[in-house]
Amino acid sequence: AQSVTQPDIHITVSEGASLELRCNYSYGATPYLFWYVQSPGQGLQLLLKYFSGDTLVQGIKGFEAEFKRSQSSFNLRKPSVHWSDAAEYFCAVGALHSSGGSYIPTFGRGTSLIVHP
Amino acid sequence: DSGVTQTPKHLITATGQRVTLRCSPRSGDLSVYWYQQSLDQGLQFLIQYYNGEERAKGNILERFSAQQFPDLHSELNLSSLELGDSALYFCASSPRRGSSYEQYFGPGTRLTVT
Numbered sequence: 001a002q003s004v005t006q007p008d009i010h011i012t013v014s015e016g017a018s019l020e021l022r023c024n025y026s027y028g029a030t031p032y033l034f035w036y037v038q039s040p041g042q043g044l045q046l047l048l049k050y051f052s053g054d055t056l057v058q059g060i061k062g063f064e065a066e067f068k069r070s071q072s073s074f075n076l077r078k079p080s081v082h083w084s085d086a087a088e089y090f091c092a093v094g095a096l097h098s099s100g101g102s103y104i105p106t107f108g109r110g111t112s113l114i115v116h117p
Numbered sequence: 118d119s120g121v122t123q124t125p126k127h128l129i130t131a132t133g134q135r136v137t138l139r140c141s142p143r144s145g146d147l148s149v150y151w152y153q154q155s156l157d158q159g160l161q162f163l164i165q166y167y168n169g170e171e172r173a174k175g176n177i178l179e180r181f182s183a184q185q186f187p188d189l190h191s192e193l194n195l196s197s198l199e200l201g202d203s204a205l206y207f208c209a210s211s212p213r214r215g216s217s218y219e220q221y222f223g224p225g226t227r228l229t230v231t
Contacts, residue, residue, distance in 0.1 A: 043207055043222035102173040107160040
């Protein structure tokens with residue numbers, strides 16, 4: 001079965017500093033990979049996705065992620081963090097569900113980003 | 118705003134009771150997914166409907182059931198509620214049939230069982 005590991009429960013950065021959130025996945029086939037962001041009291045918003053092609057993908061809000069097959073990783077990066085980026089970030093791998101023909105995302109446990117002024 | 122709406126926003130009820138959570142997908146989206154988010158389990162997939170038919174089933178308890186109506190809105194029914202059912206319940210929608218290429222999440226319903 002597929003799984004996603006986000007090794008950092010919390011990450012603290014200063015505003016203006018660069019950011020990298022780690023994500024490792026386990027899946028036997030070519031994965032569909034996603035990063036979502038959840039602000040307090042809100043639902044999840046898709047930041048970016050990888051299906052195939054260029055392994056460096058650009059997303060919204062200045063985020064990017066790089067797929068590294070050899071490392072089974074899909075780390076999220078941002079060159080300069082803003083205070084409004086403080087939120088919970090979830091990595092997910094989309095895999096074919098055992099009960100049907102749907103690709104259902106399996107989510108990591110999330111990384112909470114704290115931004116200091 | 119994702120375009121997915123969920124009602125109610127908050128729900129407080131007692132153990133043993135039954136509640137219904139409602140979700141309206143984005144206009145034109147045929148797939149609806151239900152998730153449960155708790156501190157213990159994280160974000161868990163419960164069930165998916167596509168155009169009124171159950172498409173995939175995840176970690177959904179037998180006490181829970183869902184359906185999708187002809188107008189594509191969906192309801193998640195939770196019965197014989199237990200304290201451990203307290204969680205955030207999210208609905209998401211997607212235009213595609215067999216994939217989760219793009220899922221748009223609603224704001225969630227926070228259920229508190231006392």
